[in-house]
Amino acid sequence: MARVNDIRFIGYGVSDLEAEKRFYIESWKLEEVKSPDDMVYLVAPGSTATYSVRLRETAEPRIDVISWSAKDRDEVDALVPQVEAAGGKLINQPHDMNTHGGGYGFRFFDMNGFTIEVATDFETRNPEVLKSGEARPEKISHVVLHSPNHKGYVKFYEDALGFKVSDWLGDFMCFLRCNKWHHRMAILPGPPAFNHVAYDVPDVDAIMKGVARLRDTNGDITWGPGRHTAGNNVFSYYVTPAGYAVEYTCDLEEVDDATWEAKVHPPSKDVMDQWGFGVGGPETMPKPMPDAGLFKDIGV
Ligand SMILES: [Fe+2]
Structure with a gap:
């Protein structure tokens, strides 16, 4: 495939x-x-x-x-x-x-x-190697989308683009990979909407310094910092002026793409966040609204 x-x-x-x-x-x-x-x-x-x-x-x-x-x-x-x-x-x-x-x-x-x-075959560049504690993004880590038929949407991405299911959170959140990283995409129920895009930062120190800088500049933390169980990644969510959620993340689990077997994590507070001291939660994230760009390609 x-x-x-x-x-x-x-x-x-x-x-x-x-x-x-x-x-x-x-x-x-x-x-x-x-x-x-x-x-x-x-x-x-x-x-x-x-x-x-x-x-x-x-x-x-x-x-x-x-x-x-x-x-x-x-x-x-x-x-x-x-x-x-x-x-x-x-x-x-x-x-x-x-x-x-x-x-x-x-x-x-x-x-x-x-x-x-x-x-x-698109143009590429020499990446900068970020140091420990540098609160700057290395690259996009994953995107999360909602779908009214979230199980059908998972199957669509498996069949269409060859994604593999890495884990489920209960029966409502699915984590999908397209390489050795635990997830590059996740799918949630809801209207056809964008949930967030995450960016890898070097480590937990970078996450923490990011929390401080965002608070001092354009936006306080919306949810976190914490550590998810599926993927084991540290998370911290913010919202851009346009209302889109973005995440600084680190420590995402690397899996054996060929042999990793999907698990179901029963949902609980500890599973959503192993640490449990951060602010907010899924309820403080932007409410998903049907995206205005659906079925409208702009040609560029
Ligand atoms: Fe995320």
């Missing part, structure tokens, strides 16, 4: 471009990269991708595109029939892309209507 192998970038539409850009640069510590158009491109300094976030101004917040990478052109081509058989709606066939960074890829609407891109 053909598979994607990592996350490349997330494209957002936001109603206050300047505020969102300021948050990502001053508070979140993404770095702005040169833009060939009127959109804003930001990169996590430890990333090999030339950008991790793309922003443009829109009347209301929306997800423009979630872009995944695949290992080569043959793999990209092999993903097309899988996506179609799983019920994805192709937006275009694999082609040499003229979006920033180029590459070869295609787009489709997933079961919920999110615009998903799969690409390879």
Whole structure:
């Protein structure tokens, strides 16, 4: 089965471009990269991708595109029939892309209507190696989406893009991997909505320094810091000016992609957070609302 192998970038539409850009640069510590158009491109300094976030101004917040990478052109081509058989709606066939960074890829609407891109051969960069305690993002770690048919959505991502289930939290949250890391995606019930995107930071010291910097700049912590059980990662959630949740995370579990067997973690307070001293909880996260960008590809 053909598979994607990592996350490349997330494209957002936001109603206050300047505020969102300021948050990502001053508070979140993404770095702005040169833009060939009127959109804003930001990169996590430890990333090999030339950008991790793309922003443009829109009347209301929306997800423009979630872009995944695949290992080569043959793999990209092999993903097309899988996506179609799983019920994805192709937006275009694999082609040499003229979006920033180029590459070869295609787009489709997933079961919920999110615009998903799969690409390879795009430009890459030499990543910066971050030091212990540096509260700056290394790369995107995972994305979390809601679906009204969350079990069907899990199956869609298994069949269409070759994700493997790593763990379930009860019967409502599913963690999926596309490489050696415990999860690159997680799925929750709810309206067709984006829940959050997480960024790896070097370690717990970086998480803690991040808590302080965010509090002193554009936004206090929304939930955390704590340590999840599924994936064993440390978490700390914040909300951007546009209302999108973002997470600094570290210590995500590395698994044997070939042999790891999925478990079900019975949900409890201790399972959601092994430490139990942080602020907030799932109830303090933004309420999921159907995304404004569903089934509307913007073509770039
Ligand atoms: Fe997360």
